[in-house]
Every structure is written in structure tokens, then in C-alpha cells.
Amino acid sequence: MPRSRYPTMPTTSDTTDSTGEDLRRLILDTTRHLLVQEGYQNLSMRKIAREIEYSPTSIYLHFDSKDALLHALIHEGMMQLHDDLEATAQRHPDAPIERLRALCRCFIEFGLSNPEYYEVMFQLRPERMERYPPEKYRAARRNLTFFAEALTQGREAGRLHVEDASVSASTIWASLHGTVSLLLAERLDVQIDRETFITTAIRQTIRGYLPSTQSATS
Amino acid sequence: MPRSRYPTMPTTSDTTDSTGEDLRRLILDTTRHLLVQEGYQNLSMRKIAREIEYSPTSIYLHFDSKDALLHALIHEGMMQLHDDLEATAQRHPDAPIERLRALCRCFIEFGLSNPEYYEVMFQLRPERMERYPPEKYRAARRNLTFFAEALTQGREAGRLHVEDASVSASTIWASLHGTVSLLLAERLDVQIDRETFITTAIRQTIRGYLPSTQSATS
């Protein structure tokens, strides 16, 4: 009986960690694993149950519904992304532009290396997110602040041209999200080299905030 | 008997035919409608049938399979987007930057006002696209050339800084796609005004191609 064959998350979540929380962890890890392996569309409670060698019913002892399970998973993903971004940010404490570039690269790499995770984190239909718990939502939004902070510091250092850091963080996010999405959906023209595409996307995104000669437009 | 309760496409396709083509249209229109209402994941042949008040079998008289139906829909969407972009391009024959901005706006507006199409057009998982007919694929790709042409002309006029027009067209597309996606998925922070977000996204995207004082590294 394997039961715990996948790398475990270091319990980032707010679990009070009584004894039986182990199964909760096992479910989450297995679900994540299945998600990556078979995709969101093919994820089913039964498969999770089969994989952990418990009955489907047991999952419901720990999660109210499939949605609740997914939400927990999204949250974990957001937390991991947070950790990744944070580590990245700390590597460039005094160079906001470099930091911004690194954050962009970090986001894209997170998406590309966790494709199915990415799908549930950012592409789940709004109705499935309706019941997403507000405090988790707030935590997720915190990821954006890394971008906003870099922008703000860049502006304060006079090196970036930023009007509203919060809005700009969102548009940067949009660009990165579009980049990841097209790559994951394999919609990019085969003639275009992936790495060139990514580099260009990041470069142009950042160029949009560098002071320009023609400041005219709108 | 409702039967035709949704706005109809003005028969963009190559049909000018007999009576029985009406049902084909009805199916396509209804499918589009269901797509925006319930999303691709919840779309089923039976639901379509129920909605048009025909038997599921009847759909198969007009489309070989669910995939074929979706492909037809995607193609229609691509063709309409093409028409929109073309009309937009012609409105600014001699001002590449203005044209580029208008094309961006056009794309975003297309996405926001045809959410039915958008999901299947750009977010369908690669497996479902595998059998997408090559000639339709080629037609779809043509939409990108409007962007590439504007970039090229802007470069030739010395007003845009563009290395590879084809790659850049793709990164612009990525930005726009990300923008539309986040809006449709209702992932944007409620505190941010939609119109501001869109305008900013477009402006920054284009700024990325304006000549800058600081020569952007790599």
C-alpha cells in the first residue's frame, strides 16, 4: 500500500494539524499529481479515491465537494506562486527593473511548468469560482503586489514611467497570462521559437514602462 | 415553439442554399448561445438539441460530430474577427500606430462582445484542436497578419521599433488575449475600472514598440 507516493506540500495551509489531517494532505497531493498528469477535465473524485486507495466517500470527510477540493488546491498553488515570486523578488532588492523582469520570467515559468495547475488557478470558469472563499481570494491577490511594488520603486527611482501601479500590475499580469495561455493551448505558430516568444513578450512588456522619447500618445 | 430565439449570424459562410440550411444555422447560433451561458465544459449535444427542440439525432444530420460542430463555430468566429479587423484596418490606411491601436481595441471588443466564441476560439485544449482542418487553421492565422502589417509599416515609417514583426504580432496578441481572458473569467480586481484597465493595457502594449531613450537591454 503506497498511499503517499508523491512529494508532499509542506503544509502551507492553515490546518490545525490533528492526526487525521494526513489524509487531507494525501488527497491534496494526489489531486495535484493527477491534475498534472491527466488534466482538469479528466479529474474525478473516483480517480482520486482509487489513487489514494481510500473510498470516494472518504474524500468527502475532508472536503465538502469537488469544488471545495479544487479551491484548496488553487489556494496551495497561489501560495506556491507566492513563494516563488517572493524568492525572486528578494534576489533583486535594489534593482526594480531587473526585479520586474525576473518576476515576469518567474510567473511564466511557473505557468509552463505547472500547466494543469495553471489551468485551474487562472482559467476556471467564473461560476466555479463564485464560492471561492474571500480570504483565499485576498491571499491570491497578494501575488500581484510583487509586481506593483517593483513598479512603484521603479517610479520612485525615476526609472519607470508608471501612472497607477495597481492597474499596471494587472496589465502586466494580463500580458503574462496571455503568453502562458497561448503556449499551453499550443496556439503559437510553430514557426515561432518558444524562447524567443517569451523573451520578446517580457521585453516588450517592460519596455512599455520605460520612459520614452515620444511620450505623446494618450 | 421558440426555435429561433437567438441573434442569427448573417450567413458568413458559403451557404446560400435551400431550406434545410436553416437548421444548421439554428444549431450554430444556439450552440454559441449555450457556450456563453454554460461554458464549453458543460456543452453537450443533448443540451443543444433540447434548446432547439429537435432530437439529438438531428444535429448529426448537419454535423458529423461534436468536434465538427465546434470547428465550424470556431471558423465562423475567426471569419467574423477577420471582418472586424479588416474594417478597422481600412479605417487607418496611412497611420500605422493609430491603426495598431485600433486593431488592439477591435480585438478586445470582439472578445468582450462575443464571449460565446472566445472560449472555443482561443482556449480550447490542444487535443480538441488536433483535428482542426488545416485550411481553417490557415484562415485563422491570417488574423495575425493585420497586426504584423501595421508593425511593419510603422517600422518602415521609422515610427516603431520592431525586430521581428511576426513574433511581435504574436506577443501583442498574447497581451490582448490575456486582457480579454482575465476580464471574461472575472478575475480582475473589482476595484479596477474595466475601461481604465483596457486602455492601459493597450497603451502599454503599444508603448513597448515606440522608440525609447533608454535602449532596452536584451
Add this chain to the structure above:
Amino acid sequence: MPRSRYPTMPTTSDTTDSTGEDLRRLILDTTRHLLVQEGYQNLSMRKIAREIEYSPTSIYLHFDSKDALLHALIHEGMMQLHDDLEATAQRHPDAPIERLRALCRCFIEFGLSNPEYYEVMFQLRPERMERYPPEKYRAARRNLTFFAEALTQGREAGRLHVEDASVSASTIWASLHGTVSLLLAERLDVQIDRETFITTAIRQTIRGYLPSTQSATS
């Protein structure tokens, strides 16, 4: 438009052969062909229609139902088997035992070389045969008389030990049918050589009618 790509039956049936009978023939030939190629289970009116490039409806102009079509086909098969057996019988006019052996071989070979045909001819469930037209049934039964005649002549020549030629013809038929069935169902042990099996089956079947030293009890 091919329409008549398969070898045609030489109109053994009782058709008055007006002009439109051509389609009837085409349907029969195509059905036979499909049967051999794809098996009885996969035979459908639609497939036949597709193959002959007529509408499914058209088939119903010539055959009342799928059953009627199958019955016509069975009849044709029986007639062909009849021809085969007849030709075989005529080759041994004066040697009843040899003739019997040849008839057995002929039957088995017919079965093995027309597997799917054989299936509908002899293995169709009784309820599908209920409405089989009596005159066709009688014609089919005539095939048995070749065996009965050989038995009778063998008895008259004092070379075969036969009580009731009609019953014995049936038991011989049963043996042959069993032999063909097992071979077609691939139920024979792989260690047993097909040809040896067939030869043995025939030999033993005939030996059952040769005069024995031990007068067989009961």
C-alpha cells in the same frame, strides 16, 4: 460514382427483372460484401446506403425491412451453396462414398470461405428467422437432399449402413456445422492443425456409416 463495384450475383432469384431491379441487385451485392468485410453485427442500413451512394430510404423501396433484406441474402447464399453442392455431386455420379466425402468438404469450404455469410445463414437467432418465407425455407432444405441421396445410394450399393437417410443427412449436417462453427469462432485449440482437424472430422463422420464388425449397440 462507382455504384457497382462488387461482383454481381447472376440473378438466381425470381426477379421479373424490370429496369429498376438493378438497384435491388446492387443492394444485395453490396450487403453481401459488407457482411463479409465487417460482420453481421456491424451491418447497418445506413452503411449499405452510404456504400451504394443512395439514401437509406431507397433501400426500403426494395426491401420491407432489414430482416427482409437479410432473408433475401440468406436465400441467395443457400442457392449458391446449392450450386456448389450440385456441381460437387455431379463430379462423382457413381461413387456415393466419394461423393459424400466431397459434399462434406464442399460444405466446410463454403462455410470457411464465406464466414460472415455463414453466420447469417445458419446462426441467426430463431426469432429473426420466424418470418422467413416458407418457400425459401423449402429451397434451403433442398441442400440436405444431396447428402440424403448419397446416403441412399450408398445403402443401395450395400456400401453404407444407413437407417433413415433423412435423419442421417441431418446429423452429418450437424457435424459439419459444428466443425465450421468452431473454426469460425476460433475456439479450436491452437495446438491442433486446422487441416488435420477438418480431415479427421470428415473421415470420422463418414466412418460412422461404414459397415462395422461390432454391430453398434442401440
Add this chain to the structure above:
Amino acid sequence: MPRSRYPTMPTTSDTTDSTGEDLRRLILDTTRHLLVQEGYQNLSMRKIAREIEYSPTSIYLHFDSKDALLHALIHEGMMQLHDDLEATAQRHPDAPIERLRALCRCFIEFGLSNPEYYEVMFQLRPERMERYPPEKYRAARRNLTFFAEALTQGREAGRLHVEDASVSASTIWASLHGTVSLLLAERLDVQIDRETFITTAIRQTIRGYLPSTQSATS
């Protein structure tokens, strides 16, 4: 609520278990019943479910697939046939010819009194048997050895003329199978008395192995 209206198998299998095995039995018994009533071709999971007044899903709690269900059924039939043959063989330990005759009679009676089993046991198309588990296949083949052993002992006693006992067991099986098949398919001429037909079939089959005066023919 009928639920258990058919004769039950006395749990030949290796289950001596809990309560839930009852449904498994009910499914098997009902399936057998439906098989004889409607034939293999018309057997569907839904019909079984309807008949046992459970949901179709419930069947899948006990059998992985339709094939698995059929295989279980075939195996049960083979085991019962085995028991019947074994009991028969033991009744004639020292009289190989009598034993052979009794085994033939036993096989035919098994077929005629278990028509439900018969079709799936011996007439299933090879495709459906492909995945038949090898150990079950081996068990099934063991039934043939009763015939082979009787032949061998008859030969050793100098009372039967047998070349290859294994091949001959198969041809005897073929004869019996043909006999049963024609009877079950109701293909026998109504003028022929069933019992006469069966007796004759068995007698002639065995006569084929008695030493003959004319040993000549190949």
C-alpha cells in the same frame, strides 16, 4: 418487487462472502435468463439493470465491464459443464465406450437445458473472447479432456480406433456442438423427431471410432 425470480446458481464460485455478493449472483442469474430470452445480441447492461430493478451503475459495482460480466458467466457455465461431465465420467469408470456415449449425451443435455449459457459459451465472436482471461480459458479446455481420456482408454483396451485422442476429442466436440446449435437455432426439419436426431447423432459419432471392416479409406 420481484428481484429474484430466476433459479439461482448454487454459488459454484469461490464466494462464501458477505451480504453484497447477493447482488452479484442476482446479476449473473438475471443475465443468464435474459440471454436465453433475447439472445446475446440484444443483451444490454440497461436491460439487466431494469430487470433486477437496480440502476445500471450498480452493475458496475460488481463487474468492471460488460465483457467482464460475460466472462464470469462463461466461466460459470464451463464449471458447471465440468461438474456434469465429471459426474458422468465417474459413473462409468471401466467402460470407455459407455462412458463416451454418456459424455456425449451429457454435453448435449447440458446445451439443451442451459441454452442461456450455450450461446455465450460457444458462439461468441472471437473479438469478444480476445480478452478472456487465460486461466479461465485453460479451465474451459479441461472439459475436452474427459472425452480425450475416454478415447485413450478405449484405444488402450483395443476397443476404439483412435489416432490422435486430442484431435478426435475436438471433432467429437464439433459434432455435439453442431447438434446442439441446430436444435437451439430451431433449424432442424420439423419432420425429424428431436430424440431420434440426438440418438442418431451420438451413435454415428461413436461408430466413427469403432474398428471397421473397411478400414481402407484415408
Add this chain to the structure above:
DNA sequence: AATGAATGAGCATTCATTCAT
């Protein structure tokens, strides 16, 4: 003589979930 349009019934299988234990 031929068809286009349409359908009701059916298929094997999977799903998330519930409930009594």
C-alpha cells in the same frame, strides 16, 4: 423511383454525491 428531414429508442460507461452503518 428516390430523397431529405426527422425521430425515439437505444448503447456502454462515467460522474459527484448521499446515506446508513
Add this chain to the structure above:
DNA sequence: CATGAATGAATGCTCATTCAT
């Protein structure tokens, strides 16, 4: 804490057949 038993609803798709034209 965990489960076995059970289900209603759903899935894409195929079938033989009918009927008005």
C-alpha cells in the same frame, strides 16, 4: 474515521424506420 452500496443524471453517438414530398 471510514466505508459499501446505491443512484440519477449525464455523455457522444448509432440505429431502423417513417413520412411528406
